[in-house]
Amino acid sequence: MSNSVNVREVVLAMLIEIIEEDNYSHIVMNQTLKKYQYLEKKDRAFLQRLTEGCVEQRIHLDYIIDQFSKVKTTKMKPVIRNILRMGVYQIKFMDGVPDSAACNEAVKLAVKKGFHTLKGFVNGVLRNIIRNKDDIKYPDVDKEPVKYLSVWYSMPDWIIIKWLNEYDFNTVKSILEYSLANKATSIRTNKLKISPEQLEERLISEGVTVQKSELFDYAFKISGYNYLSHMNSFQEGLFQVQDESSMLVSEIANVRENNIVIDVCAAPGGKSLHIAEKLKGTGKVISRDLTEYKTELIIENRDRLGITNMTVEVADATELDKNCIEYADLVIADLPCSGLGVIGKKTDIKYKMTKEKQDELVLMQRQILKVVSQYVKKGGTLIYSTCTVNRDENEENVKWILDEFDFSLDSLDSYIPSKLHSETTKKGYIQLLPGEHDTDGFFIARFVRNKE
Template identity: 35%
Template sequence: MKYVLTSRDAALEALYRVEVRSSYADLALEGILKGSDLDPRDRRLATELTFGCIRWRKRIDYILSKFLKGEVARLDPYTRNILRLGAYQVFFLDRIPDYAAISEAVKQSKKFGSKGCSSLVNGVLRSMAERSSDIVFPDGKHQPVEHISTFYSHPRWLVDRWVKRYGVEETQRLCEANNSIPPLSIRANLLKTTREELSEKLQQENVSSQPGRLSSSSLSIVIRDDLASLEGYRKGLFQVQDESSVLVSDILEPRPGETIVDLCSGPGGKTTHIAELMEDEGLVIAVDIRRSRLKFVLDNAGRLGLNIIVGVVADGQFFGARSADRILVDAPCSGLGVLRRRADLRWRMSEKEIVNLSRLQLALLLSAADSVRAGGILVYSTCTIEPEENELVVSRFLELRGDYRLEDAGGFVASSLVDEEGYYRTLPHKQGLDGAFAARLVKAGK
């Protein structure tokens, strides 16, 4: 008898790969769904279950711990994630009756769990559903860090540093924003269409859209099917890119005919936007250490009809270019500004990794500095909100490179997005955008 993959099975396998193999959630699920016969509705459920369980893992594990004799971590990976899937459906998916969620979990435990675990799964989930009102979370008044960490499902170390920086109330709002489902943002390819024309074309394909609030080329869309199935996507009328990312290219201010380097170009959202702002005139050198990411950049450039992008596989720390007019260093970072899109990052990152990344970021910035012509522009950007990766990197760079100065980003983006020091910043709970940072640096000379 042929095994038939269900949406819950797909989610379970994705969770297993994330936890045991350290796979990235989006890539793990994409690989599983690619070889399946699941219809669009079941694919959406698999996606909801996978990312919901990852996003709310700490709260779910806390709840499960109240009904288990041992620790959640001591269970085998399949049983642990079967319980998480069942708990997520009971507590977060009202459209699925408790009895159905429990019944499906028991079925999964018989297929994937360890011997005899079906009775454990049945007993724990039934008790949990029946006694949900008995669950008490850490007290928010007396244990604010523990409360936010548990109830809003974030690592304790991360909540602790945010509370010290933002205070309790703002940290709670930030964590709430990180757990929200973000809109899908796209950037109109203004070399082929206008934002208004693109909105009309999308409407013809039953895709509703709203104009971005801060970028004149951005739209937020609602789509239930595969993005690649849209005619507008295939014809290169738009690129997926959050508004916070779009605005970074505005800070770089590329101009037609220039030579511009994007030192960490994959996956290519900013690279292609730079070429569009240059009206496809000049040269954009896209550098990335990974050939697969660079291929993605060049494939998108071809789809968008851009001809001035040249790809170079290289480590940006050691890449040297002839006198470039502008260089963008969109540095590898912790990604702690995009947790609403990348829920698994919160469980991957650590304070030690932030320190390691800051060293790499400074090395990339220093490497780029030598390739900028006199009077040229160097923009440093990240999608994190951590000072060690942002302004502290820039401050150290300016200490080492006296031939550069910080220019206020307020002349290129809305002043509401620029702080007192002149840095560009966005936060999910304030602007409703991904968390981002950018600094515009000007090299001395003419």
């Protein structure tokens, strides 16, 4: 490891920021990777894996620590409980780190952080766990299925209970399993600048591992890169990072040249950019989000990709813009949601979400839909999408839209790969489930505004 920076100390600082001070993990991660961009690739990979792992597996790690420590994690000093989480994560999940190194480094870090008097405690708990690591007692799957899933996959109880009401046990298990395991980065070729075949060659020449998408010929899953935004192909705007589930939105939108499109919650721009590309420089995509910070992200991506038919605006989607009434051929409502379909990528989202917040989100989704559905021309299209798997944000909102507005569902089957066809896609919506599909958890519904 690099002499100048103690990578474990950096991880500890990130865990304090994310877990104890409630900052967003992806923001803390991006800022830290930017600050330490000079670190060797293997150090950066270690830093990322250990931080994300500790956040993602927090419930599981605390369960183990609490089994072997007299002082429970909730009663420990924040620095100490995070040092222990790091130690246990390395012991339990990182085969490349010898157990003794995980323990010794934890003790050194405790001393370095001013907890000399607790070095025996840290050492004792970790040695105890190392001795018993093949004998950890977990909840019984038959007697306590909720607790079992919660501990094993580090998911708060209330979410497990909700999902078990909506899906069968094996489906819930496979959503959780896939979300923990799948870390691939999906990208979309910017066909305005390069063909998929040429992009694949470019990426390989930059040392990246490239796997073709099973859904789209322009999409790839990539890995093995160091710092994505330093890659020449990225800087030249040859691709955009986007999950395949999100690419599906633009396929389902089925835009035609010269269409007017309003994307009401657009940052960082995934769907807007894809649709603008499909319009081949014609028509107009009006891409909006709530704050300047967010719209800046869209502008950065738009300019990097060389998109010309897209305007970016700060606008609150809950407020009616009278100029837009019946103006758009297509409205994209990819709305704020509980985000539980992307827990594999945003590792802390599951802890930040609460039942109350989720109920409020359903109301906000409806508040936004009430406003932005008015922007669709008669005969035009409304796409409603979320990156979650909860039925109240998805299917129940579809029913609500059909009850409240003069819109009809429209079959997805002409726009999506045949392997995704189902009873619901025939009707006009799709719920992608991680594990069942090789994508994030995602929901898309397509509506057409009735002509009279």
